[in-house]
Amino acid sequence: MKIIELLEREYLNRYRKRELLILRAILLYYRDPNFRVVVLIQYASKGKNLRLRQFCCKKLSVKYGVFTSKDAIIGRNLKVEHFNGLVIGSGAIIGDNCTLYQQVTIGQKDNKYPIIGNNVVVYAGAKVLGHIKVGNNAIIGANAVIIDDVPEYGIAVGVPARVINNKGE
Structure with a gap:
């Protein structure tokens, strides 16, 4: 391109x-x-x-202060609200229309990287680590540490993160 x-x-x-x-x-x-x-x-x-x-x-x-790898796969229409401290690992896959805030880390655990779906919002300070999948339209709360899968439309918060809302429940 x-x-x-x-x-x-x-x-x-x-x-x-x-x-x-x-x-x-x-x-x-x-x-x-x-x-x-x-x-x-x-x-x-x-x-x-x-x-x-x-x-x-x-x-x-x-x-x-944005650390990204040339090997990361990033979809269209990425929004970076505040770019300070952003880290995107080499094997990470980020879908279309995603929004990332400051101090977000999308990194490895055991040499495996996450896959983030479309229309996902990752709030400030969140860490998405390892071979996990974040479903489409999910929200990851501020300072959450994601080490397990997040379903579509899920809202994940906490350390370690847990899903508090799934498909409007």
Whole structure:
């Protein structure tokens, strides 16, 4: 994927305005650090040029405190509300339309990484560890430590996390 295509796509995901699309996307890239971090994360996971992907990972870690791997698989329309301290491991899979807050870790346990479904919200300080699956439309509460699967529409809170709501119950 080319960087220009990625800028256009991420801009359209946020604002849905097609007028002067590339100009607005470039201006937003330079003005909004949250937009810039999302574009760099997306390019680091989907770009074609390996050296540029590695450069994006290094820039994210040095300048923004976001540690992500070029081998992570990240879906479309990722939202990073506050990017400080974000960690995404190399084998992690994140679905479409996910929202991540600050200090979130998506990491390994026994060399296995989590799979996060679509439309998932992970609140501040949460840790998602190991070979687990977080279902679609799930919510992970602040400072939760997820070491077991979370079903679709589940709300997981606590240390270790437990599901307190499942499918509107």
